[in-house]
Amino acid sequence: MWPQKREEVMKAIIALEDGTIFEGKSFTGRGEAIGEIVFNTSMSGYQEILTDPSYTGQIVTMTYPMIGNYGINPEDMESSSVHPKAFLVKEYNAFPSNYRSTQPLAQFLETYGVLGVEGFDTRALVRHIRKAGAMKGIVSTEDLDHASLVKKAQEWTGLVGQNMVERVSCEKPYGWADNMPLSGSNFSTAKSADNNEKAFKVVAFDFGIKYNQLRILAEKGCQVQVVPATTSAQAVLDMNPDGIFLSNGPGDPEGVEGVVDTIRELLGKKPIFGICLGHQILGLAYGARSYKLKFGHRGGNQPVKNLETGKVEITSQNHGFCIDTTSLNEEDVKITHINLNDNSVEGMRHRKFPAFSVQYHPEHAPGPHDATYLFDEFIEMMQQ
CATH class of the missing domain: 3.50.30.20 (Carbamoyl-phosphate synthase small subunit, N-terminal domain)
Structure with missing residues (x-):
């Protein structure tokens, strides 16, 4: 009552x-x-x-x-x-x-x-x-x-070094259509929002994925197949996707067992777009290190500067860990976005492989819509 x-x-x-x-x-x-x-x-x-x-x-x-x-x-x-x-x-x-x-x-x-x-x-x-x-x-x-x-x-053990992803990742692959998950282990059950059979096929690693990421990908015309975090690189390649999406998720990226090696194996073979924990895991796959922020970034009003355009985006964020700028190989990785509050890394793009990521949440829900253009950049990358 x-x-x-x-x-x-x-x-x-x-x-x-x-x-x-x-x-x-x-x-x-x-x-x-x-x-x-x-x-x-x-x-x-x-x-x-x-x-x-x-x-x-x-x-x-x-x-x-x-x-x-x-x-x-x-x-x-x-x-x-x-x-x-x-x-x-x-x-x-x-x-x-x-x-x-x-x-x-x-x-x-x-x-x-x-x-x-x-x-x-x-x-x-x-x-x-x-x-x-x-x-x-x-x-x-x-x-x-x-x-x-x-x-x-x-x-209490705390979050550092713990594999929190295993608590939230899906147990079996599923598709996405009509604004809801659909059971199935291949793209036959994954439809784009307009049921376009020629849509780009995207495999989305579920590290703790938010539905609005799937909604936006579908709205952009993608067929999405969500897979567990433990899915092997070969299993993903056997699905022959046009692109790979790395979702957000909880906890310490260095505590997620095996996933960094999987993503490293996929680098250069398919376009990759990472968000939040997916961004951190991609950074580790580049050979960088992560560290724990003092109190994290959580809210819908975090200012981020796009270094490529000079524009400032107001973003939705939720993370307690970050990629260490000094550990990135500048010859391979370009920093594209920074947090204007503490200058921490908010975005990266690989110079040799079709891969980019952001620390914040361009899918909003909740928060500003300033960064939804990044999904369009992912579509453009799959078109090349």
Whole structure:
């Protein structure tokens, strides 16, 4: 029954590994969740954020003070599940008002077993993370002992070196048509949006893929076949695609076993376009190194400069790791985009092979549409 009655709300403790404590209230009932505490600066788009597989293993804090006011709807799903361990907000709105809404946020989180907490100073938490860096944390309504919770947070393995992709990648290949996944292991089930049988065939590696990446590829006339992250290079080549797409995904790129070797084997054989984790994996395949950012880039207002055009794009981002600029071979790889906040690498293009990538999310959902032109560049690359 919804909206949830306020008398049902219960105390929740948020504990960070450095001993910092916040007290709030659960708006989804009882629970306990452990993960990396991060923050997102988007003013809206919380449903897309929650259903983005890149947030696997994380506890997400929204900086915008009121969340839940427009509810949840089936059209804005970016995957088939909810991925953060917990969701932290300043104030939860239990009375959504939007013609598209089919249920309130609390009910949505409860369905997927995700703990929702409100009623604490999210600004203080965000300021602490910005100063100290993203860190391990725990949220609980079950254990209210501060020392016990801090110890649990400290003992958690964290994200560095872990293979988080294996938790979200599909188990079997599937196609995409009519704005939904279709079962099947070859392009016979993958249709473009206009059912064009002569459309470009794209194999998309699922590292934690968002549906809007598939939607846009289909809208551009591509037939898309999604494959598990563990798919071999030879299996991809046997499908004879026109291009290869490397999706976004969660965690540390260096923790994803075997995939870098697979992509390195595919370099130069087919055009490749990578986004977010796909960008990082492509960078590792080039021979570069990755590193963990202090508190990551998460939100829909990240400024990125396109070094090839001089234009500034406002982008949607969600990543905690980045490619080390100094480890790139400038003779082979050209940096095409940089983040204007910290000058980190936001885009690369190989000088010898048809391969390029960006760290941010040109498919938006949520966020600005400034960078959707990159999908057109991928189409042009497959035409050559």
